[in-house]
Amino acid sequence: MQKGKQELSELITLLGMKAEDHFNTKIKKQWNDSNVVKISDLALKRHLQLLKNLRKYSDVIALQLNLPTKQEVANIAKLAVQIEEKLDDLEEKLLLLTKDGVLENTEITQEKGKSIIEPIEEKQDNRQHAKEALRNLIRENLLNNSLNTNSLQETLEKMIHRRG
Amino acid sequence: MRKRKAGKLDKLFPQKKVGLTPKTAIWKKNKATLWYYPAKKKKYKTPLFLIYSLINQSYILDLSPGMSMIEAFVKEGYDVYLLDFGVPGYEDKDLTLDDYIIKYIQKGVRRSLYHSEAGEITIIGYCLGGTLATIYGALAKEPIRNIILFAPPLDFGQSPIPEEWEVALRGGELALEQVIEEYGIVPAEYIEFILRMSVSPVNYSKYLTLLQRADDKEFVRKWELVNDWLKDHIPFAGATLKQLINELAIKNKLIKNKLQIQGNRINLRNIKANLLVISTSEDEIVPEQQIKAIMSLVSSKDKTYKRVKGGHVSLALKGDLPEFLQSWLRDRSNPIN
Numbered sequence: 001m002q003k004g005k006q007e008l009s010e011l012i013t014l015l016g017m018k019a020e021d022h023f024n025t026k027i028k029k030q031w032n033d034s035n036v037v038k039i040s041d042l043a044l045k046r047h048l049q050l051l052k053n054l055r056k057y058s059d060v061i062a063l064q065l066n067l068p069t070k071q072e073v074a075n076i077a078k079l080a081v082q083i084e085e086k087l088d089d090l091e092e093k094l095l096l097l098t099k100d101g102v103l104e105n106t107e108i109t110q111e112k113g114k115s116i117i118e119p120i121e122e123k124q125d126n127r128q129h130a131k132e133a134l135r136n137l138i139r140e141n142l143l144n145n146s147l148n149t150n151s152l153q154e155t156l157e158k159m160i161h162r163r164g
Numbered sequence: 165m166r167k168r169k170a171g172k173l174d175k176l177f178p179q180k181k182v183g184l185t186p187k188t189a190i191w192k193k194n195k196a197t198l199w200y201y202p203a204k205k206k207k208y209k210t211p212l213f214l215i216y217s218l219i220n221q222s223y224i225l226d227l228s229p230g231m232s233m234i235e236a237f238v239k240e241g242y243d244v245y246l247l248d249f250g251v252p253g254y255e256d257k258d259l260t261l262d263d264y265i266i267k268y269i270q271k272g273v274r275r276s277l278y279h280s281e282a283g284e285i286t287i288i289g290y291c292l293g294g295t296l297a298t299i300y301g302a303l304a305k306e307p308i309r310n311i312i313l314f315a316p317p318l319d320f321g322q323s324p325i326p327e328e329w330e331v332a333l334r335g336g337e338l339a340l341e342q343v344i345e346e347y348g349i350v351p352a353e354y355i356e357f358i359l360r361m362s363v364s365p366v367n368y369s370k371y372l373t374l375l376q377r378a379d380d381k382e383f384v385r386k387w388e389l390v391n392d393w394l395k396d397h398i399p400f401a402g403a404t405l406k407q408l409i410n411e412l413a414i415k416n417k418l419i420k421n422k423l424q425i426q427g428n429r430i431n432l433r434n435i436k437a438n439l440l441v442i443s444t445s446e447d448e449i450v451p452e453q454q455i456k457a458i459m460s461l462v463s464s465k466d467k468t469y470k471r472v473k474g475g476h477v478s479l480a481l482k483g484d485l486p487e488f489l490q491s492w493l494r495d496r497s498n499p500i501n
Contacts, residue, residue, distance in 0.1 A: 028326060041332070074348075078255050
């Protein structure tokens, strides 16, 4: 009895799948017709006109009711995304600076400087000069919004070598 | 807000929980989130960076315990990063393919590298995510050791679109572009409809399979999870969809090395990472012809093409990694000494 039920269920599945394949092939064949494409294009155009009209009317209603339109809300959201992107860029640059150990190196050098009882004035001047140049470079690039991570990395490497 | 009491319906159809593998969000941008899934017992230094499609939700990769590819990777000892693009809203209508590649994928990979402190990374792309991974792989400056692509639609010269429709699309005889522009963001229901019409307009056989195994509770639970995911499409950013239709589907620019991303030409020859491309035998959405073409176009010295039994998403639903994938990845990831 159980076996018979299972066989019947398998048969139904098999027939069902075959029928599904058959329907799909038929539908796809019907679809692949230049007239169907033309009718679809007409329907799309009509739908497009309807969408345009709806948007136009909803904009008019929003204006009368003193409400922001969908586009205006989207523009505000876009501004928020732009700010987020700028913050993200800054965060990445900071990550790069800390990753390269440049900030840590500076601290170590300063600590080392402290431990030396009589620091050589010339070496200190050079270090100060390099730091100042680095600060200026970052500031300048940030202001011009042209702080390229590759060029920053290159400059930092140069600074480190000069310091060494 | 008043909390709704659990009714009889809730008891009969409890809400299914998905994405249960422990994770932390390490980076967020707009709707996107970069999730970090730490390895259970870390065995490899090379982390995995997963890119999913823009059509469905990425939780298919971590559907349920025992049905999760992410869980399988984590169990194998890999740190996993998943870039979840989220659900785009109307304000994202101008997001382009360039944005997805540069502002999300490239940034996400960099964040993963910072976070993992790894020297190299493995990129894994699924379906349309595989197409994105391929484009990114060709312009990446980041150290990519391996690229794994699961059923990526790449060669649109072998399109599954019916001939008459393809002719109309190529000739600009359909007002599709204007409709996309007017919508801004194409609703999820339309995406589902287009996919269904191009692959399988009538699809009831899945219910027959359910009927056949209706007394198997575990099967029914899994079936429901997959079926819910299949219906859970997300809207598509209009600008990206237009670019995909015009640049990839109609002009087939990716495979012809003519696609431009932020002014840079995408040359597939620039892909030098170890490459594994996987297609499945019963995939109706992305046929083999659309996938295989990449093999002869990349510069990778170590490249493998593998065809396995199964449907479009079946590999992502297995609780364990298939043996070939396990060994391929193990041999090409840096072990922890």
